Amino acid sequence: MTQSDSVRRTRDALAAHLDALGIREDTYHLFGAHLNDAMVMDQRPEGWVVFYSERGGEYSLKIHAEEASACADLLDRVFDEEQVFFDLVAGPAPADEADAAFDAWLAKRGLDRERLGKSDWKFDDVPGVAGPYWRRYFVRITEIRRLAQAH
Known part of the structure; x- marks a missing residue:
């Protein structure tokens, strides 16, 4: 079972889940802000996007049709980083x-x-x-x- 199998289906629920797991808050942002060296989720006209933000750039951007899929993507990406x-x-x-x-x-x-x-x-x-x-x-x-x- 991957982390995405147990992911919460909304950003608010995912935020609580990440906090409970002890994930550093400066390593992700669930509401679109560009933080340096962080995984970011945002809702845009083209869908839910997840990307890595560094110096204002958006890297490894993936578009999702549903919030739950974007939540699973962000959780999987965060879990790949031990730090x-x-x-x-x-x-x-x-x-x-x-x-x-x-x-x-x-x-x-x-x-x-x-x-x-x-x-x-x-x-x-x-x-x-x-x-x-x-x-x-x-x-x-x-x-x-x-x-x-x-x-």
Whole structure:
């Protein structure tokens, strides 16, 4: 069963579904606004459109006759992008600073790296920055919400 099999049939219902799944709000827009690096849905005279928006451009645009089909398309596209499930919690900073900031973020919540599920966090080293790589740490949004409720 794909995500589109369980999709909500309206934009409002899809918005609630995406929020419940912990999808970052800045990665999609359901009412036509052009956000940079986001999936967008809009209702236009030619039908319901779904596209990727970057710097005002509309890429991979697909037209749908029905709202439900457009909702399914947007959900499938969002699910193809792992980063939409994570929020930045430390960095970008030099590796030592980012490591310390992430450990402090965890300690504030009574955790350490071993006690946070391996699939609930990740890091990367950002290339293209002068000097040493800069590191970033991300935590799954649903886990951040769970931790906030626990404290």
